[in-house]
Amino acid sequence: MTSSPAPGAPPVLRAQALTKTYGDGQSRFDALKGVSLEVHRGESLAIVGKSGSGKSTLMHLLALLDRPSTGVVEIDGEDAASAPTRRINRLRNERFGFVFQQFFLTAQQTVLENVTLPLLVAGVAPRERARRGLAVLESLGLADKARNRANDLSGGQKQRVVIARALVNEPDVIFADEPTGNLDSTTGEQVEDLLFGLQRERGITLVVVTHDDDLAARCDRRVTIADGLIVGGADR
Amino acid sequence: MRTTDVVTNATRNAFRSKLRTTLTVLSLFVGAFTLTLTTALGAGVNDYVSRQVATVSTGDALLVTPAASADSSEGPTRFDPDGRQQSTQPNPLGSGTLLNADDLETMQGIDGIERVEPVRQVVIDWVAPADGTEEDRYELDINPSSSLGRSDLIAGEQLDDGKGAAQIVLQDEYVDALGFGDAESAIGETVELGYTDAAHVARSIEAEVVGIARTSLFASGAGVDASLTDVVSEAQAIPGQPEAYVLAVAHLDGPGGGAVTEEDIRQVKAQLADADLTGQTVEDQLGVIQTVINGIIGVLSAFSVIALLAASFGIVNTLLMSVQERTREIGLMKAMGMSNGRVFSLFSLEAVVIGFLGSAIGALAAIGLGSLISSALAAGPLADLPGLSILLFDPVNVLAVILVIMLVAFVSGVLPARRAARQDPIDSLRYE
Incomplete structure (x- = not known):
């Protein structure tokens, strides 16, 4: 790790007694029943669990895509769960990058346009968008594909484009939801290498949601979720 | 997202499904075409009448x-x-x-x-x-x-x-x-x-x-x-x-x-x-005649408004499909921090772009064809009424027609755009 957390610095993500309840009355469903968790800067954390265990809900709460029913989510010590929507949108836009199992690339647009989407949302000027987009594509060896349509790429290339899109806004945390779930094992491994390389070289915090034990094993730490509770946390 | 980016993206999105957009634009075209012609007819006849009535008396x-x-x-x-x-x-x-x-x-x-x-x-x-x-x-x-x-x-x-x-x-x-x-x-x-x-x-x-x-x-x-x-x-x-x-x-x-x-x-x-x-003052005489003319023009315009009403449902439909197709994209943009307001403007502007295309093309076609008809009529059946240009295309009226149709398109876009804006990024990005 090139950047270890400064002593005494607040964790980049902190969750305290998170609960999330969907519906009420008969159809009430407690997805999370009180989860506390700290993620330190520069580390990689795997959230594992069976489907329906609440691991995705936990990631959504940590990534500020959803608000907890009770409990606190802090970003660098700042309470984010109760912040106004506009602030939360900015936090997500500036601090987080997302890699999903599916690529979610817009087929008709060029690779460059897909990669610069976070910058478009942020309101960066077109010229600056292109410059930063090309730089990040270059670093991932995709510079020659910048003007291609996203549809014309192979699966592995697409996932690299998705990672480029997650990186373009220079985030502190990348959330990866089953990042290799859609890839064959060889390309899956290449994508894993890429993600962990970024974590090591750039000090980016990595939060990976997966049910793949091999992937979880490569992370610094893993927490296992079952029935909305952390049942096991182990430092490697 | 910058406002200029919203506009360019909305315009590009409108052309993503060319056939669908073209059909919606066509339905607006019909409304715009008729409305431009009826207002031009009203303006032409009213202009003629006011000049004619002015020949009857002056001043106070x-x-x-x-x-x-x-x-x-x-x-x-x-x-x-x-x-x-x-x-x-x-x-x-x-x-x-x-x-x-x-x-x-x-x-x-x-x-x-x-x-x-x-x-x-x-x-x-x-x-x-x-x-x-x-x-x-x-x-x-x-x-x-x-x-x-x-x-x-x-x-x-x-x-x-x-x-x-x-x-x-x-x-x-x-x-x-x-x-x-x-x-x-x-x-x-x-x-x-x-x-x-x-x-x-x-x-x-x-x-x-x-x-x-x-x-x-x-x-x-x-x-x-x-x-x-x-x-x-x-x-x-x-x-x-x-x-x-x-x-x-x-x-x-x-x-x-x-x-x-x-x-x-x-x-x-x-x-x-x-x-x-x-x-009776000249205005009284003018008023009586123009009331009758405006009544007739009003009835004619009502028909084009009906056409526009039908077209507005077409817009709603087109945009709902567009929102449906782009669920993932909307979810992604929202996950990346795009505000509900920006998502709303993106889709309602797409409706306005469609409205502008339909109304502008319709108005231009109406002016083109109308001018031909007008000069043909002036040379033939209406030659006995010199000074009458039956279709008078007042730029203000034409602009008003275009703006009204763009407004209609915007209103039609509100429902789909709201649906897009209210989408939950988690639901949009769900896969199983």
């Missing part, structure tokens, strides 16, 4: 006619030796009853009326060039109210009652017949007018051509000034017959010689009504 004048008889008693009306005469000739400006000397006196006595000029009917038999022979004589009608009105002039000036010399404003069809080169060269020339006096003696009078006018819908016939009518009507008056006039023009003056206000006109009208007379 009331056209006074006997009030329409509302005698409901049964049986024949009892004879009144001082009563009004009935007209033997139909007149577009008056009712069947004629004004008599008493009426003129009454009018003169009303507060706010400065002077009263009775309109006399004179009959001119022919017109000829000053040095013309009998072969050069042409029949001529005189417009009874011409000395008070403005003509729709091609060349020259309006009649000027102050000069005292006999003046005439001829219709343009007489220019060739009387041997003038063109309308301009006829100005200042003298023509000879022939008439028959009360004793059936043929007489003639010379008049200077001061203007050449377009043939007019309401004020048909040549215009002559008061001095000429005075001479002719005196000669044609049958001795012993009481004075009778089709109508009179009451010139108003404001209190203390100031400007005439609405209130002054209203008071004079009320006093005229008490005297069993009806006073």
Whole structure:
């Protein structure tokens, strides 16, 4: 790790007694029943669990895509769960990058346009968008594909484009939801290498949601979720 | 997201599904096309009418006619030796009853009326060039109210009652017949007018051509000034017959010689009504005619509005499909921090872009085709109404049509855009 957390610095993500309840009355469903968790800067954390265990809900709460029913989510010590929507949108836009199992690339647009989407949302000027987009594509060896349509790429290339899109806004945390779930094992491994390389070289915090034990094993730490509770946390 | 980026992206998104957008644009096209044509028709006819009505009177004048008889008693009306005469000739400006000397006196006595000029009917038999022979004589009608009105002039000036010399404003069809080169060269020339006096003696009078006018819908016939009518009507008056006039023009003056206000006109009208007379301003006459025209145009426009209504459902449908297709993309943008408001503007602007395309193309097509139809009609069936351009494409109206349709498109886009804005990124990005 090139950047270890400064002593005494607040964790980049902190969750305290998170609960999330969907519906009420008969159809009430407690997805999370009180989860506390700290993620330190520069580390990689795997959230594992069976489907329906609440691991995705936990990631959504940590990534500020959803608000907890009770409990606190802090970003660098700042309470984010109760912040106004506009602030939360900015936090997500500036601090987080997302890699999903599916690529979610817009087929008709060029690779460059897909990669610069976070910058478009942020309101960066077109010229600056292109410059930063090309730089990040270059670093991932995709510079020659910048003007291609996203549809014309192979699966592995697409996932690299998705990672480029997650990186373009220079985030502190990348959330990866089953990042290799859609890839064959060889390309899956290449994508894993890429993600962990970024974590090591750039000090980016990595939060990976997966049910793949091999992937979880490569992370610094893993927490296992079952029935909305952390049942096991182990430092490697 | 920057506002310019919202606009460019909305425009690009509108063209993503070309066939679907084209069909929606077509449905708007129909509405825009019809609405542009009906408003142009309204503008064209109204413009013509207001020019035509302006030929009847000027300024602060009331056209006074006997009030329409509302005698409901049964049986024949009892004879009144001082009563009004009935007209033997139909007149577009008056009712069947004629004004008599008493009426003129009454009018003169009303507060706010400065002077009263009775309109006399004179009959001119022919017109000829000053040095013309009998072969050069042409029949001529005189417009009874011409000395008070403005003509729709091609060349020259309006009649000027102050000069005292006999003046005439001829219709343009007489220019060739009387041997003038063109309308301009006829100005200042003298023509000879022939008439028959009360004793059936043929007489003639010379008049200077001061203007050449377009043939007019309401004020048909040549215009002559008061001095000429005075001479002719005196000669044609049958001795012993009481004075009778089709109508009179009451010139108003404001209190203390100031400007005439609405209130002054209203008071004079009320006093005229008490005297069993009806006073109408040009605006009143214009209003009645234009109300009828606007009513007809309104009905026509209603049909294009129905077409637009149908098209607006098309927009709703198109955009709902678009939102459906782009669920993932919307979810992704929202996950990346795009606000609900920006998502809403992105989709509602897409609707506005579709609206603009449909309305602009529709309006342009309407202007193109309408101009062709208009000039074809003016050369053919409507050649007898010179000065009438049946379709008048006023830039303001065309712009208003385009803006209204863009507004309709925006309103249609609200429902789909709201749906997009309210999407939950987690639901949108779910996969299983």
